[in-house]
Amino acid sequence: xxxxxxxxxxxxxxxxxxxxxxxxxxxxxxxxxxxxxxxxxxxxxxxxxxxxxxxxxxxxxxxxxxxxxxxxxxxxxxxxxxxxxxxxxxxxxxxxxxxxxxxxxxxxxxxxxxxxxxxxxxxxxxxxxxxxxxxxxxxxxxxxxxxxxxxxxxxxxxxxxxxxxxxxxxxxxxxxxxxxxxxxxxxxxxxxxxxxxxxxxxxxxxxxxxxxxxxxxxxxxxxxxxxxxxxxxxxxxxxxxxxxxxxxxxxxxxxxxxxxxxxxxxxxxxxxxxxxxxxxxxxxxxxxxxxxxxxxxxx
Numbered sequence: 611x612x613x614x615x616x617x618x619x620x621x622x623x624x625x626x627x628x629x630x631x632x633x634x635x636x637x638x639x640x641x642x643x644x645x646x647x648x649x650x651x652x653x654x655x656x657x658x659x660x661x662x663x664x665x666x667x668x669x670x671x672x673x674x675x676x677x678x679x680x681x682x683x684x685x686x687x688x689x690x691x692x693x694x695x696x697x698x699x700x701x702x703x704x705x706x707x708x709x710x711x712x713x714x715x716x717x718x719x720x721x722x723x724x725x726x727x728x729x730x731x732x733x734x735x736x737x738x739x740x741x742x743x744x745x746x747x748x749x750x751x752x753x754x755x756x757x758x759x760x761x762x763x764x765x766x767x768x769x770x771x772x773x774x775x776x777x778x779x780x781x782x783x784x785x786x787x788x789x790x791x792x793x794x795x796x797x798x799x800x801x802x803x804x805x806x807x808x809x810x811x812x813x814x815x816x817x818x819x820x821x822x823x824x825x826x827x828x829x830x831x832x833x834x835x836x837x838x839x840x841x842x843x844x845x846x847x848x849x850x851x852x853x854x855x856x857x858x859x860x861x862x863x864x865x866x867x868x869x870x871x872x873x874x875x876x877x878x879x880x881x882x883x884x885x886x887x888x889x890x891x892x893x894x895x896x897x898x899x900x901x902x903x904x905x906x907x908x909x
Contacts, residue, residue: 617689617714617746617775617800618816619652620830622823623660624678625868627879634670636677638879642824643681645877649827651686652817654678655716658691659750660821662865665883668699672706679711689819693718693748697733701740708741715745716777716819721754730756731766738772746775746800746819757782760789767797777802777819783809790814804856808849811837821864822856824879825871829904851907854900862893871897 624646627638646654656678657663657671666674675690682688690712692703704715717737719730738745747766751757757780767773778786779802786806789799790813801810801818810818811834823830829852836845859867865882870889872879874897881888889897 616816617653617687617744617798620650620823620827620834621653621655621689621800621817621819622646622651622827623658623802623819623821624654624656625821625824625865625872625879626657626661626666626674628883629880632881632883634666634674635880636673639674639677640681642877642879643678646823646827647682647685649823650831651823651827652831653687653689653713654682655689655691655819658716658748658819659718659753660824660865660868661691662882662886663691663693665886668703671703672710675707675712676710687713689714689716689746691716691718691748692737693720695720695722697736700733700737704737704741704743708743712743714743714775715741716748717745718748718750719754719756719758721756724755727762730758731762731769734766734773735770738766738770741772743772744774745770745772746777747773747797748777748779748802750777750779750802752779752781757785760785760793763789764793764796774798775800775816779803781806786810786815787813803860805853805860807856808833808837808845808853811845812842820856821868822852822859822871824868825855825875825877825901826904851904855897855904858893858897858900862889863887867893867897870894871901874898875901 627635629635690707694700749758832848
């Protein structure tokens with residue numbers, strides 16, 4: 611495995627605040643960065659799927675990366691999502707992230723066409739090799755339609771020294787544990803499926819990249835720290851408290867649910883760009899109940 615800065619712990623998939631005109635709210639983004647760092651996250655991952663990258667122009671993606679890097683000011687590593695439809699576009703975004711001070715790259719595969727395994731590998735390796743930064747392969751088959759197996763990731767990592775991690779958001783427990791146990795000497799596994807956090811950490815995942823941290827990252831950090839300390843009783847107690855939030859977010863539209871949950875938690879960052887919808891009245895009531903229960907049982 612390459613000698614890169616280790617990405618471990620709770621990494622926040624940073625949501626993108628929008629103002630009333632659905633322009634990027636730069637001041638709101640800076641506040642969110644500060645809130646997440648104050649909550650104890652070990653890293654920030656902007657302009658990913660939680661950050662609504664598909665609704666952003668390349669100029670907006672670059673500016674968001676710059677703002678997050680400026681506001682983080684070296685307090686935690688910033689890993690910028692630079693995946694794109696074409697290799698050329700992804701390389702341009704990656705080189706901009708590198709020159710702006712990013713610590714690493716998150717790479718989603720092209721999601722418009724059903725590429726072959728060889729085409730996906732060529733894309734990932736070319737983008738990863740375009741900068742000196744470590745790259746995280748983002749496996750999100752529910753969105754991309756392409757499942758990158760542990761063998762796929764291992765092959766790319768063996769050919770490209772910058773490919774050092776996978777963000778497994780497959781939702782496939784067997785695949786996740788195979789990555790953790792069978793390929794730990796080839797690449798590092800970060801879990802991206804919110805409801806699998808505790809189990810993945812106990813199995814040996816290095817950490818997570820989760821959007822639910824935008825609502826409150828503190829309980830996720832406590833789960834991680836308790837597992838690291840070997841205190842599974844404390845980890846389970848904290849997980850039982852925060853699990854309903856993760857289940858809620860995965861039971862409907864994730865980004866709309868996330869922003870509605872943030873508003874209910876007093877951390878509003880505006881609505882999503884259309885066509886992503888907000889919460890229905892029924893789901894607003896549901897998340898209010900969940901957050902109230904979390905608050906009443908807080909340590």
